[in-house]
Amino acid sequence: xxxxxxxxxxxxxxxxxxxxxxxxxxxxxxxxxxxxxxxxxxxxxxxxxxxxxxxxxxxxxxxxxxxxxxxxxxxxxxxxxxxxxxxxxxxxxxxxxxxxxxxxxxxxxxxxxxxxxxxxxxxxxxxxxxxxxxxxxxxxxxxxxxxxxxxxxxxxxxxxxxxxxxxxxxxxxxxxxxxxxxxxxxxxxxxxxxxxxxxxxxxxxxxxxxxxxxxxxxxxxxxxxxxxxxxxxxxxxxxxxxxxxxxxxxxxxxxxxxxxxxxxxxxxxxxxxxxxxxxxxxxxxxxxxxxxxxxxxxxxxxxxxxxxxxxxxxxxxxxxxxxxxxxxxxxxxxxx
Amino acid sequence: xxxxxxxxxxxxxxxxxxxxxxxxxxxxxxxxxxxxxxxxxxxxxxxxxxxxxxxxxxxxxxxxxxxxxxxxxxxxxxxxxxxxxxxxxxxxxxxxxxxxxxxxxxxxxxxxxxxxxxxxxxxxxxxxxxxxxxxxxxxxxxxxxxxxxxxxxxxxxxxxxxxxxxxxxxxxxxxxxxxxxxxxxxxxxxxxxxxxxxxxxxxxxxxxxxxxxxxxxxxxxxxxxxxxxxxxxxxxxxxxxxxxxxxxxxxxxxxxxxxxxxxxxxxxxxxxxxxxxxxxxxxxxxxxxxxxxxx
Numbered sequence: 001x002x003x004x005x006x007x008x009x010x011x012x013x014x015x016x017x018x019x020x021x022x023x024x025x026x027x028x029x030x031x032x033x034x035x036x037x038x039x040x041x042x043x044x045x046x047x048x049x050x051x052x053x054x055x056x057x058x059x060x061x062x063x064x065x066x067x068x069x070x071x072x073x074x075x076x077x078x079x080x081x082x083x084x085x086x087x088x089x090x091x092x093x094x095x096x097x098x099x100x101x102x103x104x105x106x107x108x109x110x111x112x113x114x115x116x117x118x119x120x121x122x123x124x125x126x127x128x129x130x131x132x133x134x135x136x137x138x139x140x141x142x143x144x145x146x147x148x149x150x151x152x153x154x155x156x157x158x159x160x161x162x163x164x165x166x167x168x169x170x171x172x173x174x175x176x177x178x179x180x181x182x183x184x185x186x187x188x189x190x191x192x193x194x195x196x197x198x199x200x201x202x203x204x205x206x207x208x209x210x211x212x213x214x215x216x217x218x219x220x221x222x223x224x225x226x227x228x229x230x231x232x233x234x235x236x237x238x239x240x241x242x243x244x245x246x247x248x249x250x251x252x253x254x255x256x257x258x259x260x261x262x263x264x265x266x267x268x269x270x271x272x273x274x275x276x277x278x279x280x281x282x283x284x285x286x287x288x289x290x291x292x293x294x295x296x297x298x299x300x301x302x303x304x305x306x307x308x309x310x311x312x313x314x315x316x317x318x319x320x321x322x323x324x325x326x327x328x329x330x331x332x333x334x335x336x
Numbered sequence: 337x338x339x340x341x342x343x344x345x346x347x348x349x350x351x352x353x354x355x356x357x358x359x360x361x362x363x364x365x366x367x368x369x370x371x372x373x374x375x376x377x378x379x380x381x382x383x384x385x386x387x388x389x390x391x392x393x394x395x396x397x398x399x400x401x402x403x404x405x406x407x408x409x410x411x412x413x414x415x416x417x418x419x420x421x422x423x424x425x426x427x428x429x430x431x432x433x434x435x436x437x438x439x440x441x442x443x444x445x446x447x448x449x450x451x452x453x454x455x456x457x458x459x460x461x462x463x464x465x466x467x468x469x470x471x472x473x474x475x476x477x478x479x480x481x482x483x484x485x486x487x488x489x490x491x492x493x494x495x496x497x498x499x500x501x502x503x504x505x506x507x508x509x510x511x512x513x514x515x516x517x518x519x520x521x522x523x524x525x526x527x528x529x530x531x532x533x534x535x536x537x538x539x540x541x542x543x544x545x546x547x548x549x550x551x552x553x554x555x556x557x558x559x560x561x562x563x564x565x566x567x568x569x570x571x572x573x574x575x576x577x578x579x580x581x582x583x584x585x586x587x588x589x590x591x592x593x594x595x596x597x598x599x600x601x602x603x604x605x606x607x608x609x610x611x612x613x614x615x616x617x618x619x620x621x622x623x624x625x626x627x628x629x630x631x
Binding site for chain 1: 367368467468470471472474475476477478479480482483484486487559563566567570571572573583586587590593594597600601603604607608611612614615616619
C-alpha cells in the first residue's frame with residue numbers, strides 16, 4: 001500500500017473511532033444512573049426547581065435527541081458549559097491543558113533519556129549485575145504508585161530538605177509571565193522573565209521526575225530487547241572485527257537501528273503519562289486537565305466530564321496515529 | 337501393577353513433562369521471575385491467613401490511640417482514627433486479591449468469549465468487535481476507569497466493574513488472533529466432517545486453545561489492576577473508607593504527611609512491593625516465552 005493511501009485509511013478509521021468515543025463518553029454519563037441535577041441542587045430541592053434545572057440543561061429531552069445535539073455541538077467545537085465554572089468547557093480545557101502538556105513534555109524527555117540509557121546498559125551487560133540492577137530500577141518505577149512517590153518526594157525534598165519548592169506552578173512571590181501559550185516555562189522564556197522561568201523549572205522537577213520515572217520501564221525494556229537483537233547481527237560483528245572501539249560500535253552502529261522500535265512505544269508511553277498526570281497534578285496541586293477532570297468527576301459536572309475525557313481521548317489517538325505514521329515511514333512493512 | 341500403569345502413563349506424557357521441566361528450568365534461571373514469584377506467593381499467603389493474626393481490628397476506631405508513631409505496640413503506627421496501620425495493611429491485602437481475581441475473571445471471560453466468536457465467525461462480527469476495541473483503546477485506561485467508577489458511585493464492587501469494563505479489550509484481541517489461527521487447523525476440519533455443530537466446535541475445541549495466551553496476559557496485567565484500583569481509591573473514586581484499601585489509605589494520610597509520615601508511607605510501600613512482584617514475574621514470563629531465549 002502506498003504511504004498516502006495508508007495515511008488516508010488510518011485517518012478515516014480514526015474519525016470512526018472518535019465517533020464511537022463520543023458515544024462511549026455519552027453513554028457513561030447519561031445511561032449510568034448518577035444524578036447530576038441532584039448533585040447540583042442537593043437531595044431535597046422541590047420538584048419544580050429540579051424540572052426547571054433539567055430543562056435548562058436539556059436533560060428533559062429524549063436521550064437520542066440529546067446525543068444528536070451533543071454530536072452536533074462537538075462537530076462545531078462546542079462542548080457545552082461547565083456546571084461548576086459556568087464557562088464553556090472548551091475554554092476551560094484551553095486554560096488547563098497547557099499545564100498538562102508542559103508537564104508531559106518534560107516528563108517524556110526524562111523517561112526517554114533514562115529509558116534508552118538503562119536499556120543500552122542492560123543489553124550490553126546482559127545478565128550481569130548491571131543488567132539486573134537497571135531492570136529492577138526501571139520496573140520499580142512502573143510499580144510504585146505515582147501518587148505515593150509524589151507524596152514521598154514532596155516530604156523529602158520540600159518539607160525535610162527544603163531543596164525544592166512545594167506544590168503549585170510558581171511561588172506566590174513570583175510575578176507570573178504574561179499568558180501566551182499557557183505553558184509557564186515557554187511564556188517566561190518568550191517574555192524574558194528569567195525569575196519566573198527559574199522558579200517554574202524548580203517547581204516542575206519533582207512532578208516531571210515522578211511521571212517520567214514511571215514511564216521509563218517500557219522504553220528501557222524495548223530498547224534492551226531491540227539492542228540485543230541488533231548486537232547479534234553480522235554487521236556488528238564485522239564492525240567489531242574491524243577493530244572499532246566498543247563505544248563507536250554501540251552508539252554509532254547498533255543504537256541507530258535499535259531505536260526504530262522504540263518509536264512505537266513512545267505513543268503508548270504517552271497514554272501512561274496522561275494517566276499519571278491525573279494523579280501527579282492532584283498531588284502537586286497543578287491546575288492541569290487531569291485535575292480538572294477529577295474535580296468534574298467528584299462533582300458530577302457532566303459537561304466537563306464528557307468534554308475533558310473526550311479531549312484526552314482525542315489527544316491520545318492523535319499521538320498514536322502520528323506514531324503509527326512515523327513508523328510506517330521508517331518501516332514500509334508496517335503499511336499492510 | 338499400578339506402578340506399571342503409572343510408568344506407562346509417564347512414558348506417554350513424556351514430552352509434556354519434558355516441556356514443563358524445561359519451563360521450570362528457565363523460570364529458575366530467570367532470577368527476576370523467581371524473585372517476583374516469591375513476592376506474589378508471600379502476598380497471597382498474607383492475604384489469606386494474615387487477617388487471622390492481625391493484632392488489632394482494622395476498622396473499629398480507637399480515638400485514644402490516634403496518630404501514634406511506629407512502635408512495638410503498633411509496628412506501622414496508627415492513623416487519625418487510632419486504627420493500627422499494620423493491621424489495616426495486612427487486611428487490605430485480601431481486598432486487593434479480591435479485586436485482582438474478580439477483575440481477571442470478568443475481563444478475561446468477556447474478552448475470551450467475544451474474541452473467540454469474532455475470530456471464529458469473522459466478517460461483520462469480527463469487524464464490529466475490532467472497531468469496538470479500537471474505541472475503548474482510544475482512552476488511556478485509568479481515565480476511562482475513573483469515568484465509569486465516578487458515574488457508578490465509589491465502592492468496591494463498582495471499582496471492580498469499572499476496571500473490568502476497561503480491561504477486556506486486550507484479551508478479546510488476543511483470543512481473536514488465537515481463534516483465527518485455530519479455526520483453520522485440520523483437526524477442526526475433521527470434527528466438522530464428523531458432523532459436530534458450531535456450538536460444540538467453539539466451546540470444546542476452539543476456546544480451550546485460546547485460554548493459555550489469555551491467562552498469561554492476565555498475569556502480566558495484574559500489577560496494573562492493583563495500581564488502577566489504588567489510584568481510584570486515592571482519588572476518592574474507588575473503594576471507600578473505612579475499608580482498608582491501600583490507595584485510599586495513602587490518601588487518608590495526605591493531610592498528616594509532614595508530622596505523621598507513617599500513615600501514607602506504609603500502605604504505599606505495600607502497593608509498590610506487590611506490584612513490583614507482579615511486574616518482575618511478568619517480565620520474567622516474557623523472557624521465558626521469548627522463543628529466541630528458549631533454546
